[in-house]
Amino acid sequence: MEENSFLELAKKAKAASKKIAILPTELKNKALLNIAENLLKNQDKIFEANKKDLDEALPLVEKCELSKSVFNRLKLDENKMRDMIQGIVDISNLEDPVGKTLLKHQLDDGLVLTKISCPIGVLGIIFEARPDVISQISALAIKSSNAVILKGGKESVNTNKAIMAAIQEALDMTEGFPKDVLTQVFSRDDVKNMLSMDKYIDLIIPRGGNSLVKFIKENTKIPVLGHADGICHIFVDKSADLDKAIRVVIDAKTQYPSACNAVETLLIHKDFEGTTELLKALENAGIELVSAPESWHKEYSDKILAYKFVTSLEEATEHINEFSSGHTESIITEDEKNAQIFMSAVDSSGVYHNVSTRFADGFRYGFGAEVGISTNKTHARGPVGLEGLTIYKYNIEGDGHIVKDYVEGVKKFNHKDL
């Protein structure tokens, strides 16, 4: 798309964001249920479009130009479709994150400050070949009253178009639902356009591999919510319980090795007595152990685990704070005091005690839905639910109150929470 056309589209999204910002909860939920219904009604069309994408992708897989795992993520079957639809229904059942009173504070008699949650505005979503992301993000955006511009991977373009057509049709059917809340774009230039339009796009959420996320973070001034690397650590303390250490490390490394919350580095206290049994158990579980990795920054995304001995809890926390990507870390220890020190000293979005790092997930945390996992140090950190798509505004109700009276001492503030 030409830059000017994209600009028009972004302006329309901004205007739509102001309209959806004030939509009643019931109307947003009605729209979500209409989407769920219409996806079901159009699922054959969507499967057909998906087959077209798969047919075009298959030769690329055979020529090794597309990975098998991307191909698998591209594939939409009845199970995935059912989950997609159920996901939208679930989001319709979540509490509305917008319009919540976060603070109510009297400044003076008849002068009341209220802090109210509100949407962020326009979200730019850039995702790779996972067509289920469209419906999920669209639903989260609608529920949180944000407008969205979506750019999907080129491999799933037919599927994406079919899904979006069903979603748009459902929104058109929903009386009172504003136009232009959801927009889809397709070209590489559109990514460039999206990243440059900080005047109209308020937040970028990339969903995809490390290189996509890194590219985006390096090429925009718009805040980016997400994570690139997932370099997670487990520290087996001197007083760790051997069985727990074995269970947790095997789970964190093997249950889903390519997940961002899988462990990459194991730190073992040099005085831990179960080291031999622990390492043997890990090898028996099919884990390749690496004692001198080329880099402690490496994310293996495979059943490979770097390990290192440390002489103290402090050395462990320092190693983690230096090499972690700030995602999730865990200490295995029976020493409650050491656990507390570890959990407060380690500066990551998730810091656990005797728990697998794989628990870092919005659904497991009980958030009901997840936008992604953030390793940012501002706005939202860790698994981000609907709340991460909101900010707040301050309202003041008064009766002709002016600042001059307070500056000159005619009136005095009598601050109190209401």
Added chain:
Amino acid sequence: MEENSFLELAKKAKAASKKIAILPTELKNKALLNIAENLLKNQDKIFEANKKDLDEALPLVEKCELSKSVFNRLKLDENKMRDMIQGIVDISNLEDPVGKTLLKHQLDDGLVLTKISCPIGVLGIIFEARPDVISQISALAIKSSNAVILKGGKESVNTNKAIMAAIQEALDMTEGFPKDVLTQVFSRDDVKNMLSMDKYIDLIIPRGGNSLVKFIKENTKIPVLGHADGICHIFVDKSADLDKAIRVVIDAKTQYPSACNAVETLLIHKDFEGTTELLKALENAGIELVSAPESWHKEYSDKILAYKFVTSLEEATEHINEFSSGHTESIITEDEKNAQIFMSAVDSSGVYHNVSTRFADGFRYGFGAEVGISTNKTHARGPVGLEGLTIYKYNIEGDGHIVKDYVEGVKKFNHKDL
């Protein structure tokens, strides 16, 4: 400073940020009181240094190379010093924003998630010729357990050095307080260095004029907390009370015209019957009225007010959403319903009813201290207190819990808030 030297300094600040992150509240407060005491003890030295800065600045003012208002802000007298010191004592009395439990949620028996507030890390503060900013920001950073790199204006370099010397001496006296929490840099190159080190600096806070803030926002990937323009609006609705309209607009324009929360544009409903009296009253208050401004984006910072007639509430909110800088807006109306529509439809950090826009201020909001006012759409919006210098982390306490059990259905989550 050479880029490499700055890098070393930034690394030290990052290391210090991990240490201050776990400092007990009492120790932070002790450090603050020591700073307050030592500033008082060293005030003559500081005044001397300030005199040197003023002596060097005066010829520049005479040659019109430095504005009178910058010169005035540069000047430190006993009143300002007393306020500075009292400000630090006040911050020591505020609640610690770090270590607060924001959520406690059982995922399963013996598996408990806690969301805990924690510091952001390293703050980069860039400010112009206001030496009182150093002590204020240093105190806020210490209270919120963040490390800081400060770069002040060149006009106040002697004053800044003298203040920082007194602060550092106080911190050295405070047993157990980590080194390198506060660092001061001086050169233009250091600004460039600061803005480029997104690996070590987590948040930039600019304190100064529009052009400084704009330059910073355009030249860094680090999140920036602040505001450039302050284009605030007041909408006088059809059913506005004339006296309230006059009071509020005069206050919002004249009480401190160069403040960011002063009003720049007045929108008047075409059917408002008091228009003639309103405009006359504004002129009598010394306000210059402009009916055809060169731009609705202009911030006058003076007793000049652009105005425009609108045909509806909707036209008013649309004008504001298009031209506002997202700072603060107010509606003057006796129609409660219109007030509610305005307050929810206008997308600014502060949206008021029958109140002067000048109330947008952390102290007036009752936050006790203010880092600045943010027009961001993420992280923190409006007047930002200590809370805006924190983020959170998630801790999970378990007993060898692994994800495999839940994926395979051996165990089930029993989410509940605790």
